[in-house]
Amino acid sequence: MQHLLANASDLIDLGKYDIVYMVLGAVLVLHNFSIFMLILTWLSWLERRLCAWIQDRSGPNRVGPAGLLQPVADAIKLMQKEDLIPHHVEKFFYLLGPCLVALPALILFVVIPVGADLPYEWVGYVMLWGAEGISYMAPNVPFLTADCVTTIQSSMTELSQFALQFNIDHAGQTRSLAAADLPVGLAFLLAIGSLGVYGLALGAWGANNKYATMGGIRASAQMISYELALGVTILTLILMSGTSEMSGMTISNIVEYQEGYLWGFLPKWNILLNPITAVILIICYFAETNRLPFDFAEAEPELIAGYHIEHSGMKFALFMIGESAAMLTASALIVTLVFGGWDMPGLDLMLSTVVPEVIDYRLVKIPTTIAIFFAKTTLMVVVFILVRWSIPRFRYDHLMKLGWKRLLPAALAMLVITVAVKEIWNAIEAKEKTEVSKISDAEKKK
Amino acid sequence: MSLALEIITGFMIAISAVVTVTRTNPLYAALWLINCFLFTGVLYVIQDSVFMGFLQVLTYAGAILVLIIFSIMLMDLRDNEGPKNRSVAIQFVAFASALASMILLLKFFSEEFKNKGYPKLTEANWGGLQHLGKFLYTEGGLFPFEFITILLLGTLVGCVQLAKRKEWL
Numbered sequence: 001m002q003h004l005l006a007n008a009s010d011l012i013d014l015g016k017y018d019i020v021y022m023v024l025g026a027v028l029v030l031h032n033f034s035i036f037m038l039i040l041t042w043l044s045w046l047e048r049r050l051c052a053w054i055q056d057r058s059g060p061n062r063v064g065p066a067g068l069l070q071p072v073a074d075a076i077k078l079m080q081k082e083d084l085i086p087h088h089v090e091k092f093f094y095l096l097g098p099c100l101v102a103l104p105a106l107i108l109f110v111v112i113p114v115g116a117d118l119p120y121e122w123v124g125y126v127m128l129w130g131a132e133g134i135s136y137m138a139p140n141v142p143f144l145t146a147d148c149v150t151t152i153q154s155s156m157t158e159l160s161q162f163a164l165q166f167n168i169d170h171a172g173q174t175r176s177l178a179a180a181d182l183p184v185g186l187a188f189l190l191a192i193g194s195l196g197v198y199g200l201a202l203g204a205w206g207a208n209n210k211y212a213t214m215g216g217i218r219a220s221a222q223m224i225s226y227e228l229a230l231g232v233t234i235l236t237l238i239l240m241s242g243t244s245e246m247s248g249m250t251i252s253n254i255v256e257y258q259e260g261y262l263w264g265f266l267p268k269w270n271i272l273l274n275p276i277t278a279v280i281l282i283i284c285y286f287a288e289t290n291r292l293p294f295d296f297a298e299a300e301p302e303l304i305a306g307y308h309i310e311h312s313g314m315k316f317a318l319f320m321i322g323e324s325a326a327m328l329t330a331s332a333l334i335v336t337l338v339f340g341g342w343d344m345p346g347l348d349l350m351l352s353t354v355v356p357e358v359i360d361y362r363l364v365k366i367p368t369t370i371a372i373f374f375a376k377t378t379l380m381v382v383v384f385i386l387v388r389w390s391i392p393r394f395r396y397d398h399l400m401k402l403g404w405k406r407l408l409p410a411a412l413a414m415l416v417i418t419v420a421v422k423e424i425w426n427a428i429e430a431k432e433k434t435e436v437s438k439i440s441d442a443e444k445k446k
Numbered sequence: 447m448s449l450a451l452e453i454i455t456g457f458m459i460a461i462s463a464v465v466t467v468t469r470t471n472p473l474y475a476a477l478w479l480i481n482c483f484l485f486t487g488v489l490y491v492i493q494d495s496v497f498m499g500f501l502q503v504l505t506y507a508g509a510i511l512v513l514i515i516f517s518i519m520l521m522d523l524r525d526n527e528g529p530k531n532r533s534v535a536i537q538f539v540a541f542a543s544a545l546a547s548m549i550l551l552l553k554f555f556s557e558e559f560k561n562k563g564y565p566k567l568t569e570a571n572w573g574g575l576q577h578l579g580k581f582l583y584t585e586g587g588l589f590p591f592e593f594i595t596i597l598l599l600g601t602l603v604g605c606v607q608l609a610k611r612k613e614w615l
Contacts, residue, residue, distance in 0.1 A: 093473065184575065187500040191487075194508025198480070201512070205473060205519050213519060220516045224509060249575060 017166060024123055029179040032114050033106075035374060036328065039381075043324045045070050046378075047385050054389045074317075081313035089310060090206040097203015097307075098315040101322030104196040105329040110179040111188055112332050113252045115342050115370035117174035119362060124167035131160040176252040177342075177370070185251040186234055189333065190227070193288065196326060197223040200290070200297060200307050203319070207310035215306030218396070219297035222287055225403035230284035232411040236277045236418050237270060237337055255341035267345040270338040277414045278338040280407050285330040287403070290323065292388040299393060331380035332373075339376060342369035451492050458485045472518045476511060483507040497575050 045060065045067060052059025060067035085091060135156035138149045175181075182188050197220050204216025238249050241257035254270075262268045271278040287294040298306030308319040335341060347368065355361045394402070462482035469475040483506040490499030582591055 090473075182496070184497045184500050187497055187504065191500040191504035191508055194504055194512070197512055198515075201515055201519070202473075202477070205515075217516060217519050220512050220519070224512055224516075227509065 017169070020123065020127075020166065024175070025179055028177065029110060032109060032112075032177075032179055035114070035370075036106075036109050036332075039374065039378060040321070040324055040328055041071050042068070043328060043381065044074065044320070046381070047324075050382065050385045051389060054386070078314055078317040083314065084312050086207075086310055089208050093202045093206025094208075094310070095206075095315070097199050097206055098311060098318035098322075099199070101196075101199030101203065101319055102325045103199070104192050105322065105325035107192050108189060108329050109332065111182055111185045111251055112336050113176045113178040113181065113255055113341060114373050115177040116362070116366050117252075118177055118366065120170035120173045120175055121167050124163045124170070127163035127166070128160050131156040131163065176250070177366070178252060181250050181252050183250055186238060186249045186254075189251070190231055190234065193230075194223070194227055196288070199322060200319075203311065204297075204307035207307075209310050211303045211305070212307050212309045215297040215299075215303050215309075218299075219290060219307060222290070222294065222296055222399065222403075225400060226284045226287035226407070229280060229403065229407040229411045230288065232408065232415055233277050233281040233284065234337070236274065236411070236415045237281075239415070239418060240270065240274060240422065251336060255336060255343065258340040259343050261345065267340055267343070269340040269343075274414065274418060276410065277418070280411050280414070281338060282334055283407060285334055286384070286387070287399075289326040289330045289384075291327060291384055293391040293393050294399065295393065296396060296399065327384050328377065328381060331384060332377045335373065335376045335380055339380070342373040344369070344372050347372075452489065455485050455489045455492060459489065472521070473515070476515050476518060479514075480507050480511050483511065495578070497578060 048070070049059045049067065060070040063069040063073045085094065135153045138144065138152045138156075178185075201216040201220045204212040204219070207213075237254055241254045258267070258269050260268045262272055266272055290297050296306075297303075298308065300306075303309070308316055311319060347365070351361050351365055351368070355364050459482055462478050462485060466475050466478040466482060469478060484503060487499040487502040487507070490496070490502055582588065
């Protein structure tokens with residue numbers, strides 16, 4: 001076994017700390033994903049309650065306190081239903097659609113930084129405490145021979161030495177709280193986001209129903225139209241925040257750029273720096289997630305239920321989960337790209353007054369920023385739901401006109417304007433710098 | 447390790463390509479084409495040019511294939527048995543392309559190619575964003591890049607011209 005393991009490590013060519021990075025990445029995936037799924041579970045409840053509130057009804061309020069257990073009841077009901085496959089469907093695509101539909105939205109969540117940067121030293125401390133705890137506990141465990149105990153304790157000593165070395169090598173370094181902060185994060189975002197239409201279109205085609213096929217066709221045309229404007233707006237945001245040799249175009253780069261203040265009191269968020277681009281981005285995400293006012297794939301008055309008309313039971317539930325997941329991920333991305341991500345103005349000031357100096361303020365800051373990020377995301381979801389009941393559905397030609405004739409030219413124009421403004425700004429700053437250095441030189445001469 | 451991965455990925459690309467052209471149902475063919483493009487993206491990522499890999503997924507799997515599926519869904523697919531009249535010309539073209547690919551394969555295994563090898567990709571971060579941008583916009587990559595855009599524009603105009611009805615001309 002050991003021989004095999006040694007061979008495997010030769011094959012993969014692991015670095016010294018790669019195993020730590022891998023475990024850390026896995027833990028972050030688990031952490032981010034569990035919070036995401038927790039919100040996703042109660043999204044249907046939130047949506048139904050909000051809809052009911054807007055329409056002056058009470059909504060689901062019987063199962064559990066305030067109807068909070070309604071999603072659980074729904075899930076049980078849907079799972080108990082007969083797994084019906086109509087005889088006229090193209091079976092492979094009919095089943096593939098629901099499987100694919102939630103996948104891109106769930107994958108996208110790995111590149112979103114959900115909180116302030118994590119110092120690597122903490123990882124070392126956790127390893128150290130774990131090693132010490134295990135070597136302290138080992139003698140007290142019953143049914144463990146003395147040999148076993150000594151082996152465990154010696155390996156734990158090795159681990160603690162490894163952890164100390166890890167901390168020395170990573171002194172002062174931090175890691176983004178995104179599970180995978182890819183150097184091409186924004187390209188990843190567009191690439192995986194563009195795969196979102198497949199589940200819907202293929203499932204709809206496989207259903208072999210005219211209404212479903214119409215829904216699928218509409219969804220694919222709509223996605224392509226709005227992806228262009230979305231790509232251009234994201235390009236504008238990349239240009240604003242700039243790329244660096246080290247980080248490339250990571251998403252945490254954009255979040256870092258949005259820290260700080262505008263004129264001393266406003267947060268330096270992209271929605272305030274470049275409001276038109278931000279609004280175009282939000283509109284494009286509404287269209288990408290197939291939400292009202294852009295829900296042509298399932299336009300009820302025209303297509304009855306659109307793309308999922310032939311799907312029932314758990315397959316239908318998967319389509320619904322996919323829609324909610326897309327909405328949640330879109331909210332998280334909007335928050336990250338234009339609403340400052342986990343950043344909150346005045347947070348550092350507040351923490352420095354509240355947290356006593358004995359404690360590392362980051363111990364409070366990181367959980368607070370995670371809470372802020374998910375609170376912002378939930379607020380954005382509420383905006384999605386409120387828009388659903390505020391703006392009626394477009395007509396199809398209006399949708400195409402808006403995408404191709406309004407949003408795309410506007411996004412391109414904003415790209416050019418942003419570049420021009422940034423260049424002028426840089427020139428002014430460079431000039432000021434040279435003037436300041438001239439003055440200081442003159443003072444030195446005196 | 448990376449060589450083994452490259453071989454597996456290349457094998458998957460080849461299989462997907464073959465399956466794509468042998469399907470009679472165009473939507474299944476499109477699905478295998480997506481598979482082919484995704485594995486091509488994986489091949490890019492294995493060779494350290496991550497950005498190109500994701501661009502591959504974005505443009506081909508994300509945009510072009512959606513267009514293809516869109517047009518397939520607009521077609522009437524009741525008769526999905528594929529082309530019936532295989533003319534002599536088509537058979538000749540298939541034979542010629544098979545011959546050409548055989549010659550290409552033989553060239554890969556020839557002594558001359560073995561000695562030369564493919565260009566060494568040792569430069570650090572060669573597939574990175576900055577390197578790629580610098581190459582495309584300064585070091586001689588600009589002309590082919592612009593030329594391809596003009597070529598695509600020409601194709602677009604040609605398609606519109608072909609698809610137009612005669613009385614509008």
